[in-house]
Amino acid sequence: MIEIIVPTINTNDVDAVLRQWVKKAGDRVAAGELIAVLETTKASYELESPAAGILEALGEEGQSYAFGAAIGAIHSDEASLLAARAARQAAPAAASGGPVITAAAQRLIDKLGLTPQQVAAIRKRVIKESDVQALAEPSAGGGAQLSAQQQTIARTVGRSHATIPDAFLLQKIDVTAALTSLIAYRERHKAMVGLPDLLVWSVAQLTGSFPMFFGQLDDSLAMRTSTAGNIGVTMDVGRGLYVPVLREASSLTLLQASAQLSSFRMKALRNTFEAADLAGGDLSISLNTDEGTVLVKPIILPPQTCMLSVGAVLKELVLAGTTLIERSYVLLGVTYDHRAINGFQAGAFARAIKSLLEAPEVLER
């Protein structure tokens, strides 16, 4: 049996729609014969049979399949086809509308004694032998299964990489004046307000001016914008990664925003977040301020359209007239969904954030 795999048709898409089976299930086909038509966002693609034999058509017309997914198989004879069908009918997940499991994958599942729940965790429409092998490897090697929290992160990261064609822009921001102003601000208000707090709060002030960066983009490419300024902020104090959401930050003072972020930091420390703390972000910010970290290029959390990142404060000597002066700066990363946002808008957004952070009087708004 030879699987019929959706090829990597281009670099702009991650999947293709199975538009039509040109040959019917059970037809005898020749190697190289046209058997199906696929369609990406760019063009149609004629899929040829990888071998001569009997076609087993598994994929459904109108459904989308990731590049690399198996949508059928070519069998050398009737016996092979019947055996594969029998194996598939025995698979409970497929029978209940779950993923299609190839015969080779099913044999490996049976051999390893995997439960339906474990198989479902693969989260693919068509499960191949290699998918089952990848699932089995940690236990086969004596390794530990990822924690439930890390598995959640894994699913989000995987979905982001699979579904969001992102682009990236880097902006340098002089924070010398902001850091000096924050010292005075802390002493005046007797509150621990840091540069990350100022960044988060500043970004929230821009919701009305840059609507495409705040909200959700659905699968039909409809954008639901939000002016509330619900900003997710990454927090990891060594006890797991969380992205709590600072709600309606555009209507908060810097002091109020900072107090809420402080509360989140304590929850990260105590591991006491509730589901409501972590839901509903319009845009997220990845804080990577450990000493020496220049920048991290983050993923975008679906269905958001943008994730910002900031590294540690760095220092440099610059020439001011004829005098060398020390300056503090950070690098701001803007990872944006290129389906909804172009580089022009990303640049304008980055410059707007830079303007706010380089104007210390913003603290007193």
Next chain:
Amino acid sequence: MSDVTERIRSEMAAVFGVAAADIPADAAPGRIEKWNSLGHMQLIVALEEAFKIRFGDDDLIRLVSLPEITATVTRKLGGQP
């Protein structure tokens, strides 16, 4: 200088990578280079472990100087504020 202050100064020295003698009596975030938002969290963790105390959510944002921290830790230890 109280024993509590000295112990806090010792923890600060370890967290911020400076000599205890270089931490002034009025030390505050921003005046010690590594006392930023991240360093603040690391200091809180170190102090909780060192003194076997637990800070509240509201404490975190208010601990903005060595005197403030000394007063809060002393209070949690059952001493005078």
